[in-house]
Amino acid sequence: MKKLMNDPLQFVDETISGILKAYPFHLRLTKESPRGLVRADAPVKGKVAICTGGGSGHIPLFLGYVGPGLLDGVSIGNVFASPSADTMLAVTKEVNGGAGVLYLFGNYSGDTMNFEMAAEMASMEDIPVQSSVAADDVASAPASQKERRRGIAGIFFAYKIAGAKADTMANLDEVKAAADRVIANTCTMGVALSPCTIPAVGKPNFTIAEDEMEIGMGIHGEPGIERTKLKKADEVAAIMAERVINDLPFKSGDEAAMLMNGLGATPPEELFILSSKVHDILKAHGIKVYKTFVGEYATSMEMAGASLSLLRLDDEFKKLLDAPAFSPFLPQWRKS
Amino acid sequence: MKKLMNDPLQFVDETISGILKAYPFHLRLTKESPRGLVRADAPVKGKVAICTGGGSGHIPLFLGYVGPGLLDGVSIGNVFASPSADTMLAVTKEVNGGAGVLYLFGNYSGDTMNFEMAAEMASMEDIPVQSSVAADDVASAPASQKERRRGIAGIFFAYKIAGAKADTMANLDEVKAAADRVIANTCTMGVALSPCTIPAVGKPNFTIAEDEMEIGMGIHGEPGIERTKLKKADEVAAIMAERVINDLPFKSGDEAAMLMNGLGATPPEELFILSSKVHDILKAHGIKVYKTFVGEYATSMEMAGASLSLLRLDDEFKKLLDAPAFSPFLPQWRKS
Numbered sequence: 001m002k003k004l005m006n007d008p009l010q011f012v013d014e015t016i017s018g019i020l021k022a023y024p025f026h027l028r029l030t031k032e033s034p035r036g037l038v039r040a041d042a043p044v045k046g047k048v049a050i051c052t053g054g055g056s057g058h059i060p061l062f063l064g065y066v067g068p069g070l071l072d073g074v075s076i077g078n079v080f081a082s083p084s085a086d087t088m089l090a091v092t093k094e095v096n097g098g099a100g101v102l103y104l105f106g107n108y109s110g111d112t113m114n115f116e117m118a119a120e121m122a123s124m125e126d127i128p129v130q131s132s133v134a135a136d137d138v139a140s141a142p143a144s145q146k147e148r149r150r151g152i153a154g155i156f157f158a159y160k161i162a163g164a165k166a167d168t169m170a171n172l173d174e175v176k177a178a179a180d181r182v183i184a185n186t187c188t189m190g191v192a193l194s195p196c197t198i199p200a201v202g203k204p205n206f207t208i209a210e211d212e213m214e215i216g217m218g219i220h221g222e223p224g225i226e227r228t229k230l231k232k233a234d235e236v237a238a239i240m241a242e243r244v245i246n247d248l249p250f251k252s253g254d255e256a257a258m259l260m261n262g263l264g265a266t267p268p269e270e271l272f273i274l275s276s277k278v279h280d281i282l283k284a285h286g287i288k289v290y291k292t293f294v295g296e297y298a299t300s301m302e303m304a305g306a307s308l309s310l311l312r313l314d315d316e317f318k319k320l321l322d323a324p325a326f327s328p329f330l331p332q333w334r335k336s
Numbered sequence: 337m338k339k340l341m342n343d344p345l346q347f348v349d350e351t352i353s354g355i356l357k358a359y360p361f362h363l364r365l366t367k368e369s370p371r372g373l374v375r376a377d378a379p380v381k382g383k384v385a386i387c388t389g390g391g392s393g394h395i396p397l398f399l400g401y402v403g404p405g406l407l408d409g410v411s412i413g414n415v416f417a418s419p420s421a422d423t424m425l426a427v428t429k430e431v432n433g434g435a436g437v438l439y440l441f442g443n444y445s446g447d448t449m450n451f452e453m454a455a456e457m458a459s460m461e462d463i464p465v466q467s468s469v470a471a472d473d474v475a476s477a478p479a480s481q482k483e484r485r486r487g488i489a490g491i492f493f494a495y496k497i498a499g500a501k502a503d504t505m506a507n508l509d510e511v512k513a514a515a516d517r518v519i520a521n522t523c524t525m526g527v528a529l530s531p532c533t534i535p536a537v538g539k540p541n542f543t544i545a546e547d548e549m550e551i552g553m554g555i556h557g558e559p560g561i562e563r564t565k566l567k568k569a570d571e572v573a574a575i576m577a578e579r580v581i582n583d584l585p586f587k588s589g590d591e592a593a594m595l596m597n598g599l600g601a602t603p604p605e606e607l608f609i610l611s612s613k614v615h616d617i618l619k620a621h622g623i624k625v626y627k628t629f630v631g632e633y634a635t636s637m638e639m640a641g642a643s644l645s646l647l648r649l650d651d652e653f654k655k656l657l658d659a660p661a662f663s664p665f666l667p668q669w670r671k672s
Contacts, residue, residue, distance in 0.1 A: 002529045002546065002640060004569045004606040011605065014569075018608030021615040022596075022628040025670070059604040193338045210338065233340045233350075260358075265601035267637040268395040268665070269347065270340040272354030279357040292358040294664075301603040304338060304638065328630075329604070332668050334361070 001197045008199035012056045012078055019063070023328050027066060030073075032090035035083055037063055038073040042095045048166040048175045049073065049095035050102045052159070053088060054111055055080040057198070058219065061155070061298045062105075064329025070163040071104070079198045079301075080220045082110030088118030092127055100128035100172035104162055104179050106151025107135040130172055132179035134158050136188040136309060138247045139216025139225050150218050153261040153298035154188040154309035157321075164323035178320070182311060187244040190307030191236055192217035192224070194265065196300050215239060219263065219300045233270065237277035240308040245285055248312060252286030255313040257321060259293040263305040268295065274306055282310075290318060295331045337533045344535035348392045348414055355399070359664050363402060366409075368426035371419055373399055374409040378431045384502040384511045385409065385431035386438045388495070389424055390447055391416040393534070394555065397491070397634045398441075400665025406499040407440070415534045415637075416556045418446030424454030428463055436464035436508035440498055440515050442487025443471040466508055468515035470494050472524040472645060474583040475552025475561050488555050489597040489634035490524040490645035493657075500659035514656070518647060523580040526643030527572055528553035528560070530601065532636050551575060555599065555636045569606065573613035576644040581621055584648060588622030591649040593657060595629040599641040604631065610642055618646075626654060631667045 005011055030036030053075030054062045063074045072095035075083035092101050103115045119129040135146055136154030162179040192214045195204035205221040208214060216224030260275040271294050282289055290313055322335045341347050366372030389411030390398045399410045408431035411419035428437050439451045455465040471482055472490030498515040528550045531540035541557040552560030596611040607630050618625055626649055658671045
């Protein structure tokens with residue numbers, strides 16, 4: 001296991017410590033949990049607060065999405081493991097600005113269970129909480145069973161748009177509705193070329209031959225839909241794009257935002273080769289790309305691979321996607 | 337070789353094609369070379385233009401540093417190979433806004449030779465050109481032979497500060513002086529844990545055992561100063577920090593900007609574990625960190641490893657480091 005680390009059991013806490021030293025202007029720890037991070041200026045009075053959380057090992061997921069125009073707080077689990085409900089409650093209390101709290105997280109059973117528990121505890125403290133669960137991975141279950149789908153990189157769009165919606169001082173129902181509408185209009189499909197190693201486990205989370213790839217694999221190495229010989233980038237782009245387009249389905253005349261996400265070890269050069277072909281395919285389908293995001297938005301430590309997410313846009317989404325936001329964990333964006 | 341690509345010989349051109357489709361508002365090709373990219377709004381009239389260039393495989397180096405507040409144009413070579421002087425001349429002509437052009441690039445013989453040739457050709461077209469050569473890698477030659485040192489991630493500071501200086505409408509001598517002063521005050525030291533594969537070569541650029549690392553290795557796999565057993569993050573951070581601090585040397589009372597750069601496959605989590613320890617070491621030395629940058633600023637495709645760069649600051653540098661700049665290839669920054 002080749003990792004630049006100290007004690008595997010301290011991996012997450014040492015990461016958090018480094019983050020707080022690097023960006024003290026941006027984030028602070030919650031008083032009640034060393035695994036809760038909130039905006040340095042939390043709570044923002046009168047604004048709906050948005051919280052997320054999940055396992056470590058996915059930066060910028062999840063903590064990288066806390067910031068102005070984005071989320072207010074995050075609960076941090078061990079690598080690939082859910083954070084605790086106690087941490088979620090600690091975060092909830094410190095971000096609540098009096099307008100309630102939206103939990104916006106990916107569809108994994110541990111996270112769902114703990115966020116439900118935290119919501120109950122919060123309601124006992126008279127903090128209104130609602131939840132939106134991202135489930136964008138089209139490879140993880142058929143469209144008829146969307147509630148079984150995992151949440152992967154497409155949650156970025158929900159974070160960005162719900163965060164911008166909350167910044168308009170919309171109420172909790174309206175922010176949740178925006179998040180849910182993004183989730184309903186986002187599809188993602190990924191491929192993996194190599195595994196990663198959880199520090200405390202010490203060996204790769206799956207094995208894959210030197211000439212193979214897995215289509216539809218999850219960001220924790222969950223089985224995909226097909227293991228094949230390594231394909232050319234254009235074929236991989238076509239598999240991802242056609243599956244995503246047909247799922248919603250996206251139609252000719254639609255406008256979309258596109259995210260080509262790298263899982264960790266895949267260089268930006270390869271992401272641009274993939275996104276180049278996806279642009280061509282979308283154009284052939286009559287789908288207009290309003291805005292393109294290329295880079296690492298949801299990783300799996302040192303896994304090699306990529307995922308394509310598409311969000312179907314309307315005028316409100318475009319405005320909210322272009323609204324200002326800041327996090328030092330994310331690439332620079334510009335208004336379209 | 338596990339890469340998401342098509343034809344290895346088209347790797348660079350397909351990358352450029354993907355970039356132009358993703359960010360058409362940001363960059364455009366030069367008319368005379370398919371390997372020259374300039375700001376979409378080039379030339380900026382009356383402003384000193386800054387050009388860089390180098391081999392592919394290092395994104396965001398080099399093309400990711402073109403943008404408002406940064407550079408004006410870039411020449412793109414094959415993977416790990418210098419761009420041509422002809423491309424450099426094409427870029428020079430399209431970015432020249434009448435105030436002359438600064439070539440700011442890393443110290444590699446092929447790049448130096450071609451930029452010198454381009455400067456001669458530009459002077460024949462009455463475009464004044466000066467050059468600044470970054471040589472920040474303290475492991476590549478002793479301090480007494482700085483002119484032999486390679487340029488690596490520390491060039492980021494020169495790009496940022498020279499770009500901001502040019503934005504003040506300073507003249508060519510002043511912009512070059514700022515770049516040279518950054519270069520003289522920047523030191524970098526890196527470590528590598530795994531190799532990468534040049535697409536057209538098809539095999540890793542070096543071999544290293546599963547339990548080994550190389551200290552001081554260059555970003556193309558150039559030999560470092562020591563190959564050792566894999567060390568803990570805190571030891572690696574200390575080796576990098578002590579070497580960098582002692583080189584300039586940085587002294588108690590100095591203010592510094594710090595860059596913890598990932599080479600490609602190393603996850604952000606590990607970079608923060610390293611930077612956490614570097615913060616502690618700098619504090620113990622009485623060196624104050626004004627601003628911290630953590631992320632991928634100079635990569636080697638899928639190499640695992642990291643480098644630490646420190647820039648000694650003064651008031652002008654702080655102001656210029658905080659000036660606005662934009663590139664979709666770089667992490668979001670905020671004014672200190």
